[in-house]
Amino acid sequence: MSEEILVNVTPRETRLAVVENGMLQELHIERGWRRGVVGNIYKGKVQRVMPGMQAAFVDIGLERAAFLHAADIIKPAPVPEGESDEAPLPPQPTRPIAELLREGQDIVVQVVKDPIGSKGARLTTQLSIPSRYLVLLPRTRVIGVSARIEDEAERSRLKTIVGALAPAGANVGYIVRTNAEGQPEEALAEDTAYLNRAWALIEQRCASARLGSCVYEDLSLPLRAVRDLMRRDVEKVRVDSRETSDRLKAFAAQYMPGLDEKIEPYTGARPIFDLYGVEDEIQRALQKQVPLKSGGYLVIDQTEAMTTIDVNTGSFLGQRNLEETVYRTNLEAAQSVARQLRLRNLGGIIIIDFIDMTDAEHKRQVLRQLEKALARDHAKTTVYDFSPLGLVEMTRKRTTDSLERQLSEPCNECAGRGTLKTAETITYEVFREIVRQVRQFDAQRLLVIASPKVVTRITEDESPAVAELEEFIGKSIRFQADEQYAQEQFDVVLL
Known part of the structure; x- marks a missing residue:
């Protein structure tokens, strides 16, 4: 199977496409003003503890308070997409949230789910820091291997190597990622050293950081993709920005020797997404x-x-x-x-x-x-x-x-329903509103402003009904079409 990764970079947006056998399979988007926060670690403050929900709201400096459930305080750390822990910690009963947290308490948390819709970010206190081949799990000594590595001999080899590399006496554990399959001990040792340095730096920042500040930020989209998606079966990584391409090559040369040769700048005249038909696929999606x-x-x-x-x-x-x-x-x-x-x-x-x-x-x-x-x-x-x-x-x-x-965003006309009331339905709503207004207020005549489609239907198909309505209320009614009015919008003006 032929797989390529395409990176399209513009000043405020980066898009990354995974193409398999010429077909778009995944699309990732990162915009400069709205980067995702999954994987980021924050020093937060407990705003509100809710015993009835077994949860708490935590201020981590985002627009909305983030959500922390009691189960996410004591369960084993989450692992990256597609990875699983071979040796999880034994399940523990969920203690009451009031015993775990109190309002005003400082707490170090990691985001496991971005804010979606009206919901705030989802948090956990069980931190995890990923690298190319490993995931470091602070405050636990578990060593697990991804379930996607099926060969038992390879699983045993990797677990033995990582167990030997773990710092003596340190309260940290590791998950061996799928990418580690077949890797030599030297590569795993580099990752272990990198993760230990990263965790030591995070601990220093947590000690001095102000509340609501980010003490660890995950990589940008292109670097994250190279770390998580680059495998030996990836044929090419094509980037339409020379600067980004150089940065990715340097990152790959440091952490993935040999794979940096697969990264190349794209200098063609046609936009890279047009060349591969990605833009059309996005529209169809x-x-x-x-x-x-x-x-x-x-x-x-x-x-x-x-x-x-x-x-x-x-x-x-x-x-x-x-x-x-x-x-x-x-x-x-x-x-x-x-x-x-x-x-x-x-x-x-x-x-x-x-x-x-x-x-x-x-x-x-x-x-x-x-x-x-x-x-x-x-x-x-x-x-x-x-x-x-x-x-x-x-x-x-x-x-x-x-x-x-x-x-996308919800349609202004239908408010996200996906359908509009028919012109006939709006016509009868107009008639009811006219009667309601006349009963409440005194006026000599009325002016109805609505969309051209509704006004056309009223004046042509419903003219006998209008005559009956005028006779019923004893007042004249004039209709005016306005192109600025949506189909469901109308106003009844008393004159």
């Missing part, structure tokens, strides 16, 4: 409907509670029988769903409504195809079996806003 090559299609609806994905056969008629047609469509849809989840950065609860199948083996194969397609996803996913209603429920870890919410 903002649409609800996703076409399938067979003629079927997906319909993706993102709501506050969950994301729903509906699979339809569309124009695909198949060649044998209905069950075979449905099975082929669902197999193709499973691959497309996995790609769309990565591309659109959809998270939380996801419900997939595959086309109904009666064959149990077909259902098993569709689930297997979905899980196989999700294997390359860096975010943690969990897929459940078909429900009695024929739905597939799954979850995908969400730490930042979806692509749609990063690039």
